[in-house]
Amino acid sequence: MSSATATPLGRPITPRPTPDALLRRRELIRRRTRLVIGDAVAVTGGALGASATLAATLHYQFGQLTVAATLFVSVMLLALSLIHTREPGLPAAGEYRRVALAAALTFAVGACWAAFAPSVTGRALLLAAVPTSLVAVLAGRTYWRFVAPPSMRPTPPRTVLVGSRQVLEALLPALDTGRRLGYHVVGMTLVDGDVEAEAVGSRGVPLLGAAAVTAEAARAVHADTVMVAGPTHDPDFVRRLSWQLEGTATSLVLATPLTDVAAGRMTLRTSTGLALLGVRIPTYDGAQHRLKRLLDVTVALCALVPIVVAAPFIAAAIRLDSPGPVLFRQNRVGRDGREFEILKFRTMRAGADAEVAALSAVDEGSGVLFKMRRDPRVTRIGRVLRKYSIDELPQFWNVLRGDMSVVGPRPPLPQEVRAYDMPVFRRLYLRPGITGPWQIGGRSDLSWEESVRLDLHYVENWSVTSDLAIILRTAAVVLRAKGAY
Numbered sequence: 083m084s085s086a087t088a089t090p091l092g093r094p095i096t097p098r099p100t101p102d103a104l105l106r107r108r109e110l111i112r113r114r115t116r117l118v119i120g121d122a123v124a125v126t127g128g129a130l131g132a133s134a135t136l137a138a139t140l141h142y143q144f145g146q147l148t149v150a151a152t153l154f155v156s157v158m159l160l161a162l163s164l165i166h167t168r169e170p171g172l173p174a175a176g177e178y179r180r181v182a183l184a185a186a187l188t189f190a191v192g193a194c195w196a197a198f199a200p201s202v203t204g205r206a207l208l209l210a211a212v213p214t215s216l217v218a219v220l221a222g223r224t225y226w227r228f229v230a231p232p233s234m235r236p237t238p239p240r241t242v243l244v245g246s247r248q249v250l251e252a253l254l255p256a257l258d259t260g261r262r263l264g265y266h267v268v269g270m271t272l273v274d275g276d277v278e279a280e281a282v283g284s285r286g287v288p289l290l291g292a293a294a295v296t297a298e299a300a301r302a303v304h305a306d307t308v309m310v311a312g313p314t315h316d317p318d319f320v321r322r323l324s325w326q327l328e329g330t331a332t333s334l335v336l337a338t339p340l341t342d343v344a345a346g347r348m349t350l351r352t353s354t355g356l357a358l359l360g361v362r363i364p365t366y367d368g369a370q371h372r373l374k375r376l377l378d379v380t381v382a383l384c385a386l387v388p389i390v391v392a393a394p395f396i397a398a399a400i401r402l403d404s405p406g407p408v409l410f411r412q413n414r415v416g417r418d419g420r421e422f423e424i425l426k427f428r429t430m431r432a433g434a435d436a437e438v439a440a441l442s443a444v445d446e447g448s449g450v451l452f453k454m455r456r457d458p459r460v461t462r463i464g465r466v467l468r469k470y471s472i473d474e475l476p477q478f479w480n481v482l483r484g485d486m487s488v489v490g491p492r493p494p495l496p497q498e499v500r501a502y503d504m505p506v507f508r509r510l511y512l513r514p515g516i517t518g519p520w521q522i523g524g525r526s527d528l529s530w531e532e533s534v535r536l537d538l539h540y541v542e543n544w545s546v547t548s549d550l551a552i553i554l555r556t557a558a559v560v561l562r563a564k565g566a567y
Contacts, residue, residue, distance in 0.1 A: 097329035102304060106331035110170055113226075113236065117168045120222040125158045128215030132207055142203050150207045158188045158215055171239045171306070173264040174227055178220060185216040238266035239333075242300045244293050244323075245311035246273055249339050253311050254287065256341050268303050271296045273315065293319065297326035304331075311337040342535070344543035364542045366511050373546055374487065381488045381553070382481040389475050396427055396472065403463040406432030409476060414493040417513045422485040424493060425476035429464030430457075471560045477516045489549040490515025491537035509537045512544070517556040 099107070133147035161184035162168070167177060192208040227235060241257075243250050250270055257265050273293040290299035300308050308327065310320055324334050338359060349360040397408040410428040413421050460468065467473040480486040486493065493514030502509075519536035520528055528536070 099329050100301075100331065102301070103329060103331040106306070113170070113234075114168050116226060116234070117223070120226065121162055121219055122155075122159060124218035124222045125155050125162075125215045128218040129155050129158075129207070129211045132210035132214050136203075136206055136210060140206065142206060146201075146203045147207055150201070150204045151211065154188070154192065154207060154211050154215075157191050158184065161185075161187045161191075162219070170236065171264050172236075173238075176264070177223060177227070181219055181223060182216065185212055185219075188212060238264050239306035240268045240304060241265040241307040241309055241335075242290065242296065242303065242305045243267055243270040243287070243309050243311055244273060244296050245270075246313075249312035252339060252341065253337060265307065265309070268305060269299060271299055273319070296323055297330075297332075300327070300332050301330060306331060307333050307335055309335040309337050312339045342539040342542070344539075344545075344548075346545060347543060370546065374544075374549065375484075377546060377549065378481050378488050382478045385475070385478045386482070389478060392475075396467070399463045400428055400461075400467075404431050404461045410473075413496060414514065415496055415499045415510065416485055416493065417510060419499070419510055421496060422480065424485075425479055427467055427473040427476060429461060429467050429473045430459040431461060434459040474516055481516065485513070487513040487515045488517065489540075489544070489552050490518050491541060492518060492520050492533065505538065506534055508541055509534070511541050517552060519552065522552060522555045522559050 129151040133144065133151050136142045137144045137147055162181065165180050165184045165187065167180040167184055169180075172180070189208065189212045192204070192212075196205050196208065243253065245253070250272075254267065257267055267287050269288050269290040271290050271293045290296075290303065296308060299305075308323065310323070320334075320336065327334060336357075340359075340361065343361055347362040347364070349362075351358045351360065400408050407428060410426045410430070411423050412426075414424045416422050464473070477486055478488075481488055490512050491509040491514050494509070499507075499510070519540045520533050523532070523536050
């Protein structure tokens with residue numbers, strides 16, 4: 083049943099909000115109000131705390147600090163609003179990123195103001211209030227998202243997918259990865275006429291019928307979002323669907339079947355009602371790659387200093403635990419298929435490579451990878467070195483030599499490369515890395531297919547900023563020792 087009604091003359095009148103739409107609107111207003119009040123308290127508290135600290139420790143005048151704090155609070159709250167940090171349906175990572183961007187914008191505005199109207203008090207307050215207010219706002223957002231009573235927490239939008247069976251099966255895994263995109267798929271309708279009373283895809287999402295009944299199906303399951311994926315073979319389908327959803331609590335999202343493309347490679351242009359999505363083709367040389375190499379050399383030089391200091395103690399522990407060399411050398415395949423000798427601290431007994439064939443019956447790996455959670459070849463000290471990735475430290479010498487990068491795809495063995503199909507060879511377009519998306523995405527717990535997907539996504543979408551983010555996240559993963567064996 084459409085949300086539009088008709089007059090006695092049979093002419094349609096303006097669609098009115100349905101009860102579901104009104105209820106959803108009230109819930110969104112209540113949530114936004116809670117966030118606005120929470121942000122105001124957090125920013126004001128951070129600014130006042132910074133002011134009190136500066137007045138007590140550096141003896142700034144509290145009156146001047148109060149004026150500066152008032153301006154700071156106004157700018158920060160405006161930035162939080164302009165950057166849409168309270169937008170419904172945002173996943174946690176997206177919300178936190180926008181809050182951090184609002185804090186950065188506030189700092190930039192304050193810095194520009196300080197340049198035109200120099201004030202020691204204002205500069206001091208800006209430096210102190212931005213981090214304290216940012217932490218306070220993030221703490222408040224974390225409370226409302228994870229600690230508050232369940233009825234007050236944001237939930238992923240209930241989503242109905244529309245598209246062909248083939249496109250939806252390809253899209254479902256991207257939406258299902260920890261719900262990081264912020265959608266909870268509750269049903270789907272098909273545009274290709276292949277409608278059956280059975281689930282589609284690995285998640286067992288129910289079919290709700292043909293595409294023609296999408297609006298009715300969305301209302302029946304109380305969907306917050308309808309997502310149209312891929313071509314519909316009907317140029318007016320999306321427009322008619324948007325009409326049918328008028329007055330409901332449901333929003334409309336258009337998804338392309340293009341996956342594993344970073345936002346930085348996409349542009350959107352609109353002209354006379356036509357939306358054009360542009361995708362930048364990746365390149366594998368140029369200024370960004372020279373900057374990546376400069377980052378590699380800098381990080382490797384900084385890392386090798388403490389490694390040289392710790393190496394004698396690690397070497398002594400390895401030699402006392404089992405006979406054999408301290409360093410393990412193995413041929414790996416680098417950029418463009420060139421082989422190089424990788425260095426690691428030895429974590430297995432000498433001659434362990436020769437035992438792989440005998441252990442193949444208990445292989446727990448997938449694809450071409452050999453893995454065992456309790457590998458009998460690993461020494462006692464080797465388990466500790468592997469748990470915290472200490473065995474990888476000598477690879478910074480490989481980075482300095484140019485064989486590897488700090489961040490990149492996992493360095494494969496020659497026999498692995500011989501088993502690659504054509505798309506997987508794209509992993510060799512960049513230098514392999516000490517860490518990478520596979521390191522922060524699950525390490526040895528990843529399947530072969532997941533490891534390949536993460537590496538290929540990295541190869542096509544990497545950036546210097548993403549490399550820095552991976553380096554920081556690697557430290558947290560290593561400390562947790564998750565997926566290491």
